[in-house]
Amino acid sequence: MSNAPSLEIKVDQAGYAIGARKVGFLIQPVAGQTARYVLRRQEDGKAVLEGSWTPPVLDPDSGDRVQTADFSGWNSPGIYYLDVRGVGRSWPFRIAADVYQHAYYLTARSFYGQRCGTTVDLGPEFPGYHHDACHKVGTFDPSSGRDGSNVSSKGWHDAGDYGRYIVNSGIATATLLWAFELWGKGGIRDVSLHLPESGNGTPDLLNEIRWSLDWMLTMQDADGGVWHKQTSAHFCGFISPDKDDFPSLVIGVGKSPFKTSCATGDFAAVMAIAARVFSPYDRDYANHCLAAARKAWQWLGTNEQIVFRNPAGITTGEYGDSRCSDEQLWAAAELARTTGELPFDSYFIKHYKEFLVGISADEPPSNSDMSAFALWTYALSEGRNEVVVQEIKSLSIAVALSIAQRTESHGYRISMTTKNYIWGSNGVAANYSLQLLVANRFQRDRRFVEAAAGNVHYLLGRNPFSLSYVTQLGSNPVRHIHHRPSAAANLNAPWPGLLSGGPNAKREDPEMQKLLPETTPPARAFLDLQSSYGSNEVAINWNAALVFALAGLLSD
Numbered sequence: 001m002s003n004a005p006s007l008e009i010k011v012d013q014a015g016y017a018i019g020a021r022k023v024g025f026l027i028q029p030v031a032g033q034t035a036r037y038v039l040r041r042q043e044d045g046k047a048v049l050e051g052s053w054t055p056p057v058l059d060p061d062s063g064d065r066v067q068t069a070d071f072s073g074w075n076s077p078g079i080y081y082l083d084v085r086g087v088g089r090s091w092p093f094r095i096a097a098d099v100y101q102h103a104y105y106l107t108a109r110s111f112y113g114q115r116c117g118t119t120v121d122l123g124p125e126f127p128g129y130h131h132d133a134c135h136k137v138g139t140f141d142p143s144s145g146r147d148g149s150n151v152s153s154k155g156w157h158d159a160g161d162y163g164r165y166i167v168n169s170g171i172a173t174a175t176l177l178w179a180f181e182l183w184g185k186g187g188i189r190d191v192s193l194h195l196p197e198s199g200n201g202t203p204d205l206l207n208e209i210r211w212s213l214d215w216m217l218t219m220q221d222a223d224g225g226v227w228h229k230q231t232s233a234h235f236c237g238f239i240s241p242d243k244d245d246f247p248s249l250v251i252g253v254g255k256s257p258f259k260t261s262c263a264t265g266d267f268a269a270v271m272a273i274a275a276r277v278f279s280p281y282d283r284d285y286a287n288h289c290l291a292a293a294r295k296a297w298q299w300l301g302t303n304e305q306i307v308f309r310n311p312a313g314i315t316t317g318e319y320g321d322s323r324c325s326d327e328q329l330w331a332a333a334e335l336a337r338t339t340g341e342l343p344f345d346s347y348f349i350k351h352y353k354e355f356l357v358g359i360s361a362d363e364p365p366s367n368s369d370m371s372a373f374a375l376w377t378y379a380l381s382e383g384r385n386e387v388v389v390q391e392i393k394s395l396s397i398a399v400a401l402s403i404a405q406r407t408e409s410h411g412y413r414i415s416m417t418t419k420n421y422i423w424g425s426n427g428v429a430a431n432y433s434l435q436l437l438v439a440n441r442f443q444r445d446r447r448f449v450e451a452a453a454g455n456v457h458y459l460l461g462r463n464p465f466s467l468s469y470v471t472q473l474g475s476n477p478v479r480h481i482h483h484r485p486s487a488a489a490n491l492n493a494p495w496p497g498l499l500s501g502g503p504n505a506k507r508e509d510p511e512m513q514k515l516l517p518e519t520t521p522p523a524r525a526f527l528d529l530q531s532s533y534g535s536n537e538v539a540i541n542w543n544a545a546l547v548f549a550l551a552g553l554l555s556d
């Protein structure tokens with residue numbers, strides 16, 4: 001009995017990097033019952049290290065009293081588990097230099113699985129994970145101000161549904177572009193994602209990103225403005241994407257100017273980054289992206305605050321955002337970084353101060369607030385105004401230090417606060433890692449990297465459920481995500497590499513309302529059920545933040 005994996009012992013099921021801190025947790029059912037742990041080699045059960053658990057630290061968000069085993073000193077590569085007499089053993093984990101490589105591969109490749117407009121097949125590694133081409137033709141909804149069809153395929157299915165939304169594609173695509181820009185010279189450049197384009201001379205992460213950019217480019221109107229989304233009028237059933245025959249509609253706000261400022265700002269920012277990043281690989285494409293970004297910027301000049309609400313008859317996701325000035329600031333900053341031109345810089349300098357609050361210790365960036373991205377890209381570019389660059393760097397470092405200190409004293413060694421257990425809380429955890437790794441660019445600090453790793457460990461199994469929140473990663477991964485392709489196919493496991501949304505204290509679906517009492521601790525408000533879209537849906541922006549964190553941890 002003592003040899004079965006116990007949910008009470010928590011480890012990162014992917015593992016721990018050589019030289020990094022290695023910590024496992026124990027939730028003690030009865031106080032004072034256990035005091036020792038043994039680190040054993042998987043292949044023969046040989047004990048390689050023994051130690052004591054620390055006294056417990058209460059995590060009020062889960063109600064768990066968390067004890068810690070620190071085996072950081074053990075750096076021999078291999079597969080291990082923790083053994084606790086009277087409790088059991090942990091799930092196995094690796095200690096290796098490249099421990100995040102497979103996690104990076106799966107999570108980055110998951111975007112290929114989300115591709116719209118084409119046949120997708122994960123090949124012999126995942127036999128049966130296949131769908132035929134879907135949503136090949138777009139139709140202008142009357143709310144777009146246009147009629148007829150729009151050749152508007154490609155892009156990524158946003159989440160568990162088949163919609164495509166510029167604002168969420170925007171942050172997801174930008175996050176992946178930034179990951180490449182920051183770490184593409186290191187390990188991730190040469191990682192093959194086994195794409196149809198692999199081997200074409202362009203790094204695979206960029207090949208995948210281009211699939212999204214190509215769709216986004218089709219969403220720009222001749223006047224430079226960008227429509228908000230392309231979805232059906234209503235969500236389809238739990239069918240394969242190629243079986244979805246609802247018209248795929250380009251949707252606008254229903255009256256002039258039809259396009260929205262948040263979408264157009266995001267678009268301009270993303271295309272400006274793409275122009276930088278693609279320049280060494282495809283100069284023409286980079287120029288095309290930059291021209292699109294400039295046109296979008298011009299449109300914003302006379303349309304600063306056109307916000308989106310679903311027009312009559314449309315019920316798909318809204319990605320509502322009542323303020324678009326942060327997106328506009330972000331566009332200015334990325335355009336300044338790419339072109340070096342004074343007008344973009346001047347706009348940024350004139351407006352940046354009111355967005356400094358966006359670099360926050362308890363709320364990392366999200367699709368509705370891109371302020372921090374705007375400020376960071378200016379500082380990363382060493383923009384024209386050195387005083388402002390220093391101001392942004394100092395603030396980012398101070399905030400990161402406060403996050404890292406809070407993480408260090410948290411029972412689960414994560415950056416999450418009680419109010420962070422919102423819809424998509426796992427995306428919040430991943431975005432804390434993004435924030436910490438950006439700060440580490442401004443000032444190297446091992447504490448930032450360890451805190452970033454702590455959030456990743458949480459996502460990969462070191463959490464109240466001892467569950468890897470990434471499909472097909474680790475020995476005990478999430479199994480019943482809210483994801484149409486996974487539900488429609490007769491497969492043993494969901495599509496791989498997808499990050500579940502995670503605990504949602506507001507219990508925002510009928511299943512959670514029914515099965516979880518109101519008193520459920522925030523970090524436990526989660527159901528591994530397909531019907532729990534409030535806690536177990538997937539989304540490209542959450543996945544992108546995890547890819548970013550893994551790419552950073554592989555490199556920094």
Ligand SMILES: [Zn+2]
Nearest residue numbers: 116117134135
């Ligand atoms: Zn599709």
